[in-house]
Amino acid sequence: MARLDSFRSACLGSALLLLAGCSNEKDAFLNRTFHRLTARDNGWFNANEKLKETVAAMEKAYVDDYDEVLPIFIIGSEDQAKAMVPDLEICIDKCSTVIERHSMDIGKGEKNTWIDDAYFVAGRSHYYKRAYFDAERTFDYAARRFKGMNRQMECKLWFARTAIQNEQYAKAQSALDEIKNQKELPKKFPHDQLSATQADVYLRRGKVDDAIVDLEHAVSICRNRGQRSRWMFILAQLYMAKGMEDKAIATFNKVARSNAPYELGFHAEIFQALSSMQGNTEQARKKLRRMRRDEKNKDHFDMIEYALADLDLKENKDSSAVAHLKESARVSTTDTKQKAKTFLRLADYFFDDKRYPPAQQYYDSTRTLLAETHKRFEEVNTRADVLGELVEQLNIIAFEDSVQAVAKMDPEEREKLIKQRIKERQREEDEKEAAEAAAREAQTDPNAGQNKPPQGGGDASAWYFYNPTQIARGLAEFKKKWGNRPNEDDWRRKDKSGSALAEEEPEEGTTEDGKDGKDGEPAWKDPETWTKDLPMDETALAASDARVCEAMYIAGTIYKEKLKDTDAAIESFEVLNGRFDECRYTPESFYQLYRIYLAKEKSGSFFSLDDKGSAYYAGIIMERWPDSEFARLVSDPNQLMADDQRKGREESDYAEVYKNYREGHYMPVIATCNFVIAETPNNHLLPKYHLLKALAVGGMREREAFRTALLEVTSKYPGSDEAKAAQDILAQLDRSGGTSSGGAPPEVVAAPQYTAGDGPHFVVVLYPNSAGPIAPQKTRISNFNQANFKSKPVSMEATVLDTTYQAIKLGPFPNKADAMGYYNLFMATPDLAGLNDAGYPAFAISTANFAIFYKDKGVDAYTAFFSENYLQGQ
16 A cells, blocks of 8 residues: 555656646647646636636625616726725736746647636736726737637627727727627627627717617626626616606516615616606605615615605605605715705705705705716805805894894893893703713713604794804804704795795804803803894994995895896895995995896896886986996996996906916016006906916015015905905915915916926825935835736836935836826825825826926925826816
């Protein structure tokens, strides 16, 4: 027996020695067998399994956007692609080893049947890395080299998919046509993938009907249940887009009844219910309510409530729809995208109904959740800002009206009211203290207070003068408690019960809690605190009226100019004119009414029931202010046109000067601004010229002169947008030590010598000399490069920039896109914490710009250039 074991060991050892000596340059049976087995069972198998695991994990984590037609193939987000890079690099590295060591390209072709598989895995790894150039090159090479082999046509298919990602649809179609024209395809060729890829091309080209045909065929032959369910869902979405409701309902039903992933099945049920709206909507509601009762759908209750609101809105059941939308936001758990969608729907509803205060609150909440890539992000941001300006004025009016009403009360009634408010405030403070105690108890006992009802607070009868801090805080508190505390717009409504906000409670708050009252008690306990801001004499009342007059006028101009709501503008101006015989804005208010009615009359569809029109308001202006600028404009209509033309020319001239500033021509800009300021005192853009001059001075790196110019803007045009911008820059200068001399502040556009463009780039990290030795950081970067860019080594060089920084130069990269790909991954990698999150300057820079930067050493200037030309719009 011992002899037999020795004999077997000797044979095995001899076999291993023979195999180890096999050459990949000789076409012999033993050589082919060795290299095929080794390529398959070692390198290719491990790389293929790693790729499958990586892609499966990505697909599982991928979150679909069900507001859009789902992508036919999942490739993951950019963040997911970055996270997959290390694993995909391993796949590429293993395949490269297989090709290098085991390829047998002898005579008429490749003798190792697993080499085409290795290229196929490498190409797909590049594809999921979003390295589409490398993927396309790999697939194209493999398809041309391995003609007749198993993977040739699959490489051609993935070549088409890669071209689709590059939006090269003609190239993709050419590859697909070549596959279709083959007389015979390998037995294991994925015909369903071919049809699905063709559908993808059609869909991206907007040929929905053609896409439907190919996707129907893909579904009919697909054997992968998960893939088939996804494609059926997409097919149903396309049916909906083409108005084929019956087919859509039937297909969504198939998905819901299939063994589809939970998210897909759930959304199929939602879409099926909404698709049934043209038929039995009550049946759809029953289905949605049944889903609402199912606890497994708890994280999607918000979506179900949203769908119920959708049904109500289509049937004009507005109050029920709003209730469902508010409930959707209330029960929302983790789905911030759905919450943003709900807020936006509420915002749009209130905006369309011209109930602007609640609309502002919901737009403001929406923008805190909405992705910047959302197609309506800019619109939502603008509406929130504009409505915020309006609500600020409405709050001023409400506050001043309230304090005036309290000031006019009988002293006994006012004293009684104040005592009542102090008592209510005491109750609120007690409730707050109890809630804080409960919260502290809950931190130590997780089960404490679980069955206690929520604490209330505040009531709808609260006076504005009770909480002046609320006015200053504005609507920011709405982000903490969405939608519960809209501001009231009842100053414009005769019937306050008709306000959308009458049912809402005002936000709780404090008066001047931080200040001590008498005997060390809180200030709110002192009755004098409540009366100190009341307009109790004629001077204070006149000042209060002036604030109301201004707020009404500004509100009217916002309605007219920014919201294009002329009816609300007319109401605002008429309330102002009816309330005040004469205030600062009375002439302007009448002139605005004249302009509004003049525009209505020119439209040709205006008819006045009360004989009020442009002539009526023109007569008042000519009678009351005959020597004013407004009388001149009314008496000579051509003058108005001439003024508009003059303003147009001034805006055009300013745009040209601003363009020069953006290009860094600071001296000519300063000279032009000085000329305009001195020679055209009536130019309506003078505040902008003053600010532009200041910025150009900053661009010249004269910090003291920069500060002086900014201060001039704030003093000459207080309250203007330009003054606010100048004040913000001054504040930043103060924070960054603006009194010292040195480089231009970061607010200034980058120096003119830098030019935007493509071509070879570096990525540069500036490491402070004060941060310690640089060697450990170079080691960390080297490890990062080895883990993520093994197939494309990245060179590293550290040089002294100045007394402050050492420059770590990485690259070169062939173009801007590759450099930014490296930069983004570098900045997002947790393993580089302490280097990429410490605020050290880091940027991509072209080789030409680096030469200028290294000589100039203007860190602020280039980082500003980098931010504007590289980071913005990424």
